[in-house]
Amino acid sequence: MMAQPEEFCREFAEAVRTLKERLHPCPECGNFTEEDPCPICSDPFRDRTVLCVVETAEDLVCLEQASVFGGLYQVLGGRVSPMDGEEIDPRILETLQRRIRENGVKEVIIATNPCVEGDLTYFAVVDALRGSGARLSRLAYGLPVGGSIGYADRVTLHAALEARRQVNDTNI
Template sequence: MYDSVIQDLIDELGRLPGIGPKSAQRIAFHLLDADPEDVRRFASVLTEVKATVHFCATCGNVTVDPECRICADPRRDATVLCVVEESKDVVAIERTREFRGRYHVLGGAISPIAGIGPDQLRIKELLGRLQDGVVTEVIIATDPNLEGEATATYLIRMLSTLGVAVSKLASGLPVGGDLEYADELTLGRAFEGRTSIPQAAAPG
């Protein structure tokens, strides 16, 4: 419909999550109308982000340093670990100011339809962080949807024999939603009312 380079821009924008064809077209024409210096600055930021941002060596959160600011903060409670799917969930939980422990980012959720199993997530790294006995509670804070619940069930089964307390965020979060979109009050109350998961008996 448009000249090739314009259509290429619209197509690339349309590949972004949550951006449909009409939104992609609107953004493309906004960029065409924008000041060239603004566009150069935008392109420079994109290039810098890809060149400098990586995953924290400890928790998997996004950072520009070897460790993210939360893992590097000695004031955080190292005995409590909150397991989330994505880095955006860390931001959502931090906004509540209810949690002072540390995080573990899985990098997604179990989804057989999408071909994502436990081996594609940072579950081995999570188990490795529990080996030294410092962590005494693991809070599972996966999204309240089908994939998140499947991931939570898998983690509960894995963790219930390791001698750590396992809890899950309380109900009140909208089923089928994402933590990212939960308001601070709802998410804060979910932390306060999290439910403990009974530990399974150690295999004889």
């Protein structure tokens, strides 16, 4: 910052100051936005029959930057963590149920983190969506791309073995 011109620093400070005033959670998905609904929810080219549930808006940004998902999102804005006394806001789960009904959602991908809190959050979402008619799935566990089996821990190796996929036809 010290190397930047004074004008840049003034504009940067102003941008930070107005950030919190302008941004608010999208009433549909919970993503931070200046518009209602957010640009993702209002994009007509996105698949409205697939919803990806993430814990935070940061997780949504990561998935968006990777350009790996073309459906809509639901930000939980929290996780289930008994140690920290955290629960998912029931209103978020109601919004999720409503969006599944209204958009005729066929699949809900639960993209919670691969840890104990992520597991508990996953179970809470599955519980809330029981009887919704949508297919529920969860991101796979496994070895990191570009990684090495030699460096993987025991739990990751076990999860990767459990989540293995058949790659040939049994008739071959």
